[in-house]
Amino acid sequence: MNATQWMLAILQERQSLLPLDSDVQPKLRFLNGVRSVIFDVYGTLIVSGSGDVGSVDQTDRSEVIQRAIQQARLEDRLDRPVLWSDLRRVIEQMNAERKSEDCISPEVDVIDAWRQVIDEHGWKAVEQDVASVVRLATCFEAWSNPTWPMPGVREMIDKLSRSKTQLGIISNAQVFTPLLVEDLLFPEKKIESVFQADLCFFSNRFRHSKPGPRLFRALTDALQRRGILPQEALYVGNDMLNDIWGASQAGMKTAWFAGDKRSKRSRSGDPRCSDLSPDLVLTSLPQLLECLKLS
Template sequence: MTGMLKKTILALSRPMTPKPTHIQPRLQSLPNIKSVLFDIYGTLFISAAGDIGVDTAVDNHQAFQAALHAVGLPALGGAELLKEAIEAEHRRKRAQGIDFPEVDIVAIWRQVLVGLMPETTLTDERLQQLALEYELRSNPVWPMPGLAALLAGLKSKGMTMGLISNAQFYTPLLLEAFLQKPLQTIGFDEDLCIFSYQVGEAKPSPRLFELAVTRLARFGIKTDEILYIGNDMLKDVWPASQVGLRTALFAGDARSLRLREDDPRCQGLQPDLIVKNLPDLLQVCGN
């Protein structure tokens, strides 16, 4: 099943290039860094929506119908039901005290289709294919320039690498499909791949970052030896700084750059680095 999903990713994905930003880079040497953790959408990936599609809750009727058709289901209307189901699940979880809730998109699709097609057999595999087909159409992504070189360079330095991202089951598959390697071969530690859909909370919840800090402590790595890079001052830089990490704002694509200047949590907040080209991190991280 995983192989088929990766083939779908490559078949439906097309090259994109970043849109320039007005932000100037700010680089400094951080020689004591032992671990680099990454956001994915808008940082490692160019993202047409600037974020994962679930976060943007896109109501895209054309993508909805095309995804249904691709998996052999009737191309009915109902894209708005997907958005409504996501919002309803967010409300339910907030009522339970979760400030920044996340959904499992496969469960959301099952809920929507049970209402639309109660007699249809819906296996997890079919729902995963459907969710991926919709995401690739509503929020196309492509690797950020220099991604492969950056990851290979950090791996050669012996850097401990991980991911903290608002994500769904298909997110790691995107990385593996584009780079043609499993995450562990790329250099990511499995315990440091922290995805919102598995935790049930989304950034900017500090909980995802606290999990990373706890797990890195097992390696003897302290918070000021960890660098986190993301494109969003609120969802990335703010929670990472709350738990004591060094931070880098990725400002290489206008689609995804989020400065959040009106948010009080971001006022006066400064990342340690501002990066516009991913391979520049190789110059500043570690020895």
């Protein structure tokens, strides 16, 4: 059994989840000269119950943790129940330890965080037992942040990739996120056959997240190697701070995706977003094709 199979719960534990009307007016126009489109994942390409990777709200999820521990068959190896506050504390500590001038938005590897949490609860790591921790982390994510493909996403990706637009991803992500992206593609296609591998950036691999500049800088460097200027690339995301501010700081064109009330992040209280005006405001993904004259 390989690592992908340990993470299959992220796909198998799903049910249809449709976006909720966001009450935002779209702003659509033709954008000329876009050679590359880079996407956010959670709340943009996929409907996300919590609006982002992980569980961003304050709801106590201790009960979900207990179920995930049982599913991973770890309950007999821990000396007391793991609480939601234990996971939050470990993630906050890990982020605080890495935060610096060079890393203003740290990212954890959530598998490391879970390993530390269960170690604190009496689990004695057995070398080959990575699978249990990955299963625990994946079941917890699948149940606390249910996902489903955003309506129109497969057709949109298909049309964009046929048009020779260079496609990429910048995602605040964890190890199971690429499986969700691969699930959006037509059968038998691999992520690298549609999204350019050098234009894909997952925060858990860099241990930096959006809206920090690290991932956007890595992207614009990769675009430059392909002869593409930042202003010839369009970034599409649901979060005015993490996506639109971050990408505009990197000199990219921006499309705010406000197609689902759950994940609409207008960030109106943040001064960085007060004068921010994205080039497009989308309330459905097919609108992007119209703006690029690909529909």
